Amino acid sequence: MPRISHDERAPDGLPNLDAIELLGEGRDERFDRLTRLARRLFDAPLAFLSLSDSELQWVHSRIDVDEQRLPAEISFCDPSLIEDEVLIVPDATQDDRFRDHPLVVGLPEIRFYAACPVKGPDGRSLGTLSVVDHEPRSIGSDDVRVLEDLAQMLEQELRSLSLAMRDELTGLTNRRGFDTLAEQTIAMCRRVAEPATLLYFDLDDFKTINDTLGHTGGDRVLRTFADHLSATFRDSDVVSRMGGDEFCVLLTGATASEVERPLSLLEGRLRTGEGEPLVSFRVGVASYDPERHKSVRSLVHDADLLMYERKRARDSKRGAPL
Numbered sequence: 001m002p003r004i005s006h007d008e009r010a011p012d013g014l015p016n017l018d019a020i021e022l023l024g025e026g027r028d029e030r031f032d033r034l035t036r037l038a039r040r041l042f043d044a045p046l047a048f049l050s051l052s053d054s055e056l057q058w059v060h061s062r063i064d065v066d067e068q069r070l071p072a073e074i075s076f077c078d079p080s081l082i083e084d085e086v087l088i089v090p091d092a093t094q095d096d097r098f099r100d101h102p103l104v105v106g107l108p109e110i111r112f113y114a115a116c117p118v119k120g121p122d123g124r125s126l127g128t129l130s131v132v133d134h135e136p137r138s139i140g141s142d143d144v145r146v147l148e149d150l151a152q153m154l155e156q157e158l159r160s161l162s163l164a165m166r167d168e169l170t171g172l173t174n175r176r177g178f179d180t181l182a183e184q185t186i187a188m189c190r191r192v193a194e195p196a197t198l199l200y201f202d203l204d205d206f207k208t209i210n211d212t213l214g215h216t217g218g219d220r221v222l223r224t225f226a227d228h229l230s231a232t233f234r235d236s237d238v239v240s241r242m243g244g245d246e247f248c249v250l251l252t253g254a255t256a257s258e259v260e261r262p263l264s265l266l267e268g269r270l271r272t273g274e275g276e277p278l279v280s281f282r283v284g285v286a287s288y289d290p291e292r293h294k295s296v297r298s299l300v301h302d303a304d305l306l307m308y309e310r311k312r313a314r315d316s317k318r319g320a321p322l
Contacts, residue, residue: 031154038131038150042143046108046132049118049154076103082115082128086144089113091136112137114144116151121162129154167241169219170226178240182250182296185238186288189252196288197256199249199263200303201229202311204280206245221279225270232266248300256287282310 031049039047076098081087092098092110103110112133120126129151165177173181182198189196203209203225210218222245229239229247238250251259263283270279284307286299293299 031157034150034154034157035129038129038147041146041150042114042131042133042139044112044131044133047130048132049127049129051127076101076110076113077115077128077130082117083125084117086114086116086147088139088144090138093136108132109134111135114139114147116147118151118154118158120155121159126158167226170223170241172226172230172247173238173240175240175242178238178242178248178250179296181238181240182299185250185252186293186296186299189288190290194253195255197251197254197259198286198288198299198303199251199259200242200284200286200300200307201247201249201281202283202307203245204282204314209279225279225281228266228269232262232269248303256285259285282307282314284308284310 035047035049039045077087081097089095089098090112092101092104092113098104098110098113101110110132112135113130114132115128115130117125118127118129129147131147165173165180167174186196188194203221206218206221209221213221222241225247226239226241229249233239233249233251236252238248240248240250242248267280270281284303284305286303286306288299293302
């Protein structure tokens, strides 16, 4: 499989982090509770919350839906049909868009279908809340509003999750968010035999910066470094603040030998920042090895050790190049 250049997004088959970073692939009682409520309010046999990426429709929360992941080519509805408003299909066998669909002709024999878009905290559509029946039926405007209310409740849960997974100071993913995203990303890299590389950063002399500029100045340095990280690495990379002055970047589709260029770009951005304190860093670089790294934490541990080796070398020979 071809490698990714550092101005491209992740290759096909890697997860769309915008779509699944908040929910992951597993079950979550908070969302199952709302799909159960949808099923009960509509007296329907099927209800589910689904997310979409380029390869799969992820059925994240489902009541009486057996398959958690359905290939996109047999997912029931094109997401573009329900971008902004509720879609109602009273009888799929009488609708030209769906009458020949495998899920209508065969099991689960969909007849009635109602779906409401579910949007993420940034306003972009993540997927749909859907209710399905085996019998044709119609619903009124009150029922439509109920489905919209349930979708809004899901969106509130997403906003709460987003706040819990973000670092308040820098806006980057926090340690909790990193653990979630990185586990998903590594699992997908393992499936599609893609390399992954972890960079673990520590700012040089940050205590001195805090002592000289005060905590307000130190916070400004952290925000600036976070902004430079985000500008340097790809949208598909997981960029996180792990705590204090330590940061992580997990790159997909890249080996350790391929990170020299973005690291050079990062150093250049830090040197040319106008009106900003000059900041340098140590970084540990660890390549994901499926035999050695049974979890993301073991990969982080290796990168952290390598970073501290460079930090000790710097301290023993002050001024050594990165």
